[in-house]
Amino acid sequence: MRRDVRVLRRELPFFLLRTVMQPLLFIVVFGYMLPRMGFVRGEYTTALLPGVIAVSLTLSAVQSVALPMVQDFGHTKEIEDRLLAPIPIPLVAVEKMVMGVLQGIIAALVVLPAGRLIMGPIAGLTLGHAGTALAVTILGAATFSAIGLWLGSAIGATQIGLMFSIIVAPMIFFGCAYYPWRGLDPIPIAKYAVLVNPLVYVAEGMRAVLTPEMPHMPLAAVVGALVLLLAGFSALAIRSFLRRAIG
Amino acid sequence: MSAAIHISGLRKEYPTPGGGTVIALAGLDLDIASGELFGLLGPNGAGKSTTIGILTTRIRPTAGSAVVAGADVRRSSVAVRQRIGVVPQRANPDLSLTALENLVFHAGYFGIPRVAATARAHTLMGTLGIADKMRARVGELSGGQQQRLMIARALIHEPRVIFLDEPTVGLDPQARLGLWEILRSLHADGRTIVMTTHYMEEADQLCDRLAIIDHGALLALDTPVALKARVPGGGTLDELFISLTGRELD
Numbered sequence: 444m445r446r447d448v449r450v451l452r453r454e455l456p457f458f459l460l461r462t463v464m465q466p467l468l469f470i471v472v473f474g475y476m477l478p479r480m481g482f483v484r485g486e487y488t489t490a491l492l493p494g495v496i497a498v499s500l501t502l503s504a505v506q507s508v509a510l511p512m513v514q515d516f517g518h519t520k521e522i523e524d525r526l527l528a529p530i531p532i533p534l535v536a537v538e539k540m541v542m543g544v545l546q547g548i549i550a551a552l553v554v555l556p557a558g559r560l561i562m563g564p565i566a567g568l569t570l571g572h573a574g575t576a577l578a579v580t581i582l583g584a585a586t587f588s589a590i591g592l593w594l595g596s597a598i599g600a601t602q603i604g605l606m607f608s609i610i611v612a613p614m615i616f617f618g619c620a621y622y623p624w625r626g627l628d629p630i631p632i633a634k635y636a637v638l639v640n641p642l643v644y645v646a647e648g649m650r651a652v653l654t655p656e657m658p659h660m661p662l663a664a665v666v667g668a669l670v671l672l673l674a675g676f677s678a679l680a681i682r683s684f685l686r687r688a689i690g
Numbered sequence: 691m692s693a694a695i696h697i698s699g700l701r702k703e704y705p706t707p708g709g710g711t712v713i714a715l716a717g718l719d720l721d722i723a724s725g726e727l728f729g730l731l732g733p734n735g736a737g738k739s740t741t742i743g744i745l746t747t748r749i750r751p752t753a754g755s756a757v758v759a760g761a762d763v764r765r766s767s768v769a770v771r772q773r774i775g776v777v778p779q780r781a782n783p784d785l786s787l788t789a790l791e792n793l794v795f796h797a798g799y800f801g802i803p804r805v806a807a808t809a810r811a812h813t814l815m816g817t818l819g820i821a822d823k824m825r826a827r828v829g830e831l832s833g834g835q836q837q838r839l840m841i842a843r844a845l846i847h848e849p850r851v852i853f854l855d856e857p858t859v860g861l862d863p864q865a866r867l868g869l870w871e872i873l874r875s876l877h878a879d880g881r882t883i884v885m886t887t888h889y890m891e892e893a894d895q896l897c898d899r900l901a902i903i904d905h906g907a908l909l910a911l912d913t914p915v916a917l918k919a920r921v922p923g924g925g926t927l928d929e930l931f932i933s934l935t936g937r938e939l940d
Contacts, residue, residue, distance in 0.1 A: 446795040450786040520782035524792075524843065526748065528799035529772035690749035 446525075447542045462503035462550050466495045467557055473621070474562035488562045489657055492555075493649035494620035497583065499554040501645055504547035504584040505591035505611065508539050512595025513603050516687050526688050536684040540588040540677070547584025548577075555653075567654045575662070576652040582669045583645035589676035590641065596683040618642025623650060625658035641676075644668045694851050694882040695722040695745065699754035702740050702906070714740040716906040717754065722884060722899075727877040729897035730886040731927070737906035738886035739779065742855045745884070746776050759850040759882075772800065775844030777854040781836035783828040789815070789839055790824040793846050800847035807846065814842040818872060834865030841872060852876065854885040858892060870896060890927040894918075902931060909934045 451458060474491050477483045515522035525535050559565060570576070594606055618640050619627070624647050627634035637643050647660035648669065697720040703711040715737045722728045730738045743749030745758050747767040755762065761769035783792050790811055797807030815821045818838040823831055831839060837857065844852055854873075858866040873896055877883055887893050893900050894914045902910040902917070910917055914927065921929045932938055 445798060446784070446787070446791075449791070449795075453786070520778070520780070521784050521786075523778060523782045524784060524796050525799065527746065527771055527774075527776055528796075529768050530799070531768060688748075690743055 447538070451542070451546065458546065459553060462506060463499055463553050466499040466554055470495055470558045470561050474558065486566055488565050489567050489654050490623045491621060492558045492562065492565055492568065493653045494646045495558055496551050496554050497642060497646035497649045498615055498620045500547040500551040500580055500584050501587040501642055503550035504543040504587035507546040508543040508588050508591030509595035512539065512592065513598065513600050516596060517600035532685060532688050533681050536592060536681050539592055540585060543588025543591055544581055544584040547587065548580055551580050567656045569653065569655065572652040572655065579645070579648035579652055579665065582666065582673065583648060586641055586669055586673045586676060589673060589680045592680035593676055593683050596680065596687045614640055614642050619646045623658060624660050641672050644672070693721045694724040694726070694759060695884065696757045700741070700744060700751055700756055701753040702744065702749065703752045714906050718906070718908055720901060720908065722882065724882055725880045727873065727883045727896060727898050729893040729900045730884065730903060731888065731893045731900050732903040733888055736904045738903060739855055742853050742884070742886055746774060746853055747771055773850045775847065775849035775852045777840045777844045777852070777857050779855040779859060781833070781840050783836055783839055785829055787828070788825055789820065789828055789831065792828060792839060793842055796843050797846045802847060810846055811842070814845055818842050834861050834868065837861060837869065851882045851884065854883065856886055856888070858887070858889065894927055902934065904935050
């Protein structure tokens with residue numbers, strides 16, 4: 444853990460560039476420029492900010508676990524020294540997930556104030572539920588760290604680009620990040636189809652705690668879904684990790 | 691001398707995509723004494739790395755048992771890892787860290803406090819001739835220096851048994867001789883060392899005893915001198931290998 448914290452501290456600027464650049468650009472265009480150009484209404488920023496925070500924290504969690512894992516198991520075999528440590532091997536996997544959660548929290552803590560600064564005042568934004576917001580952040584980041592661990596240990600280095608094209612990109616666009624889930628009411632098929640997407644629960648959870656007066660999915664449903672997804676993906680991830688780690 | 695490693699009926703099978711199995715180890719029996727420098731000699735695919743993999747808990751055996759430094763590899767894998775040091779076939783240092791950090795963090799995994807670990811790392815890097823690379827990122831080290839760093843990493847927690855998997859592959863002749871000296875010195879300290887190699891000369895020069903294996907089975911086990919004496923009229927380990935298998939090693 445200390446090793447990963449040292450590496451993260453050393454590579455923090457690159458980590459931030461990698462994970463928050465895209466969400467911040469999205470905020471600049473859709474949260475600052477388009478409202479001022481009159482193409483979207485001002486209240487769109489209320490729906491956008493929690494969604495962008497959700498994308499940032501989930502992307503950083505999934506990337507921070509999956510990318511080094513692909514490299515470790517593929518070319519460099521760097522993880523070998525930790526697999527030779529006198530601890531149960533599943534703990535090595537759990538430590539990776541904990542680091543993913545930490546990076547997810549950092550991403551959320553950067554994007555929230557940056558988004559608020561760029562977009563200006565946001566109707567209905569409150570930090571009155573900061574504790575619950577942190578809980579949803581941790582739950583969401585943990586779920587996506589598990590997904591990252593699963594993908595990182597299940598796929599080879601040559602398929603990593605494909606992973607982002609066919610899994611991560613659709614997940615972002617159909618994850619109710621850039622529009623609220625209740626906004627899909629006129630398209631019932633989409634409204635229920637997107638429920639298979641874990642990002643939906645993180646984005647709606649963020650809306651529930653940051654902009655609670657806007658329509659959103661009930662917080663209990665969000666937490667319930669995330670707990671189930673976390674349990675399921677953690678089991679898959681640790682099994683896949685063990686299969687790669689022990690011959 | 692007591693046995694540092696006891697292997698009994700060790701077997702490893704891998705499934706093939708076609709539904710069949712490949713036998714990597716076909717019931718190996720072996721005892722390695724404490725303080726011995728023991729060599730596993732054989733061609734690529736003979737089962738040497740699989741044996742090392744099982745003894746270092748990175749590969750799960752299909753059948754049989756192996757006890758390393760008093761701990762069973764299957765039932766007490768954590769205890770085995772506490773007592774062994776491993777030098778891999780291809781150096782795999784942590785590229786995000788400096789050479790010194792590689793050692794200090796690795797020692798930390800074994801519960802060694804930072805101050806003690808740093809002191810040990812300084813001593814080891816001095817002994818292995820890489821003290822001047824302490825603050826360098828490991829990517830800046832040559833192949834031979836990285837291999838020395840791997841040896842330092844394997845030794846930093848003062849293990850009872852050291853495993854080296856083809857430690858001189860890819861090294862230039864000078865680095866190889868340097869590594870031989872390091873191994874001789876570790877052996878003189880009384881450590882149990884198990885190494886795999888497919889270089890006959892290396893096995894002949896370094897090892898107290900050798901196990902020649904092929905197709906996952908033990909073909910011969912003895913001191914290099916006794917093994918060479920098996921060749922009619924005396925000969926080399928190469929000639930012995932040809933007489934045992936009908937083919938050359940490389």
